[in-house]
Amino acid sequence: xxxQTSTEHRQAxxxxxxxxxxxxxxxxxxxxxxxxxxxxxxLAELRAELGAEQPICLLMGADAFLGLPKWHQxxxxxNLAHIVVAHRPGYSEDTWRSAMDYELLLEWQQRQxxxxxxxxxxxxxxxxxxxxxxxxxxxxxxxxxxENSQSPRYLLPDAVLDYIHTHLLYSNLxxxxx
Numbered sequence: 001x002x003x004q005t006s007t008e009h010r011q012a013x014x015x016x017x018x019x020x021x022x023x024x025x026x027x028x029x030x031x032x033x034x035x036x037x038x039x040x041x042x043l044a045e046l047r048a049e050l051g052a053e054q055p056i057c058l059l060m061g062a063d064a065f066l067g068l069p070k071w072h073q074x075x076x077x078x079n080l081a082h083i084v085v086a087h088r089p090g091y092s093e094d095t096w097r098s099a100m101d102y103e104l105l106l107e108w109q110q111r112q113x114x115x116x117x118x119x120x121x122x123x124x125x126x127x128x129x130x131x132x133x134x135x136x137x138x139x140x141x142x143x144x145x146x147e148n149s150q151s152p153r154y155l156l157p158d159a160v161l162d163y164i165h166t167h168l169l170y171s172n173l174x175x176x177x178x
Contacts, residue, residue, distance in 0.1 A: 004143065005169050007031045016159040038072040043080035047124075055123050056081040059130075062096040069104050078111060082119045082126045093129055146170045 011031055018024035029045060030037040039058070046056060058081040060068075065085045068074050077083065087093060100108060111127040118126050142152045147170065153161060164170065 009163075009167060009169055013160045013163055016163055017157050019159070040071070040073040040076050040080065043077060047080050053123055055119055055121075057084045057119055057128075058082070059084045059086060061086050062093075066096055066099055066104070069101055075107070078107065078125050081124050082128060083111075084119070084128045084130050086130050086132050093131075143170060 011026070011028060014026050018026060027046075030042060043056065043058065050056065058077065060083065062085050065083065068077075068083075071077070085096075087096075097105075097108070108127055111125060113126050113128055116128055116130070119128060137155050142155055145152045145155075146164070
């Protein structure tokens with residue numbers, strides 16, 4: 001779906017969200033595109049820039065991983081990066097593994113590793129399951145909260161929430177919120 005806010009606003013919010021963490025860098029290559037962006041194309045560009053030996057990891061939630069076979073040239077992703085699957089609330093490893101379609105299950109069986117260090121040994125091709133603290137936070141949930149006049153305070157950095165308020169993003173969402 002098309003984003004609800006402009007490219008400039010989305011870029012500003014991400015910049016604010018990562019401002020205090022020097023380990024993050026905003027890559028704006030997809031923001032300038034006027035055509036649909038595909039992850040496989042972005043990873044191919046990164047691979048060309050970083051070289052054939054540099055490991056790259058694509059982090060995604062288990063829900064996105066289950067939908068991977070619907071992605072544009074999804075199998076090519078494995079030639080470009082490792083896939084790190086983060087457990088999200090409601091998606092235990094047993095749950096999402098049993099929900100895989102047949103083609104994804106075959107890739108999982110061939111590529112999965114329990115050793116997180118494997119992603120440092122080769123440049124791409126592995127699937128790693130990563131357990132994270134289960135926080136039910138997502139952009140769509142935050143937008144829904146705003147649309148329902150509920151405060152998402154503590155679910156995103158104050159600077160981002162202030163930006164949304166200052167620029168009146170997501171229309172009429174701040175009535176009565178503090």
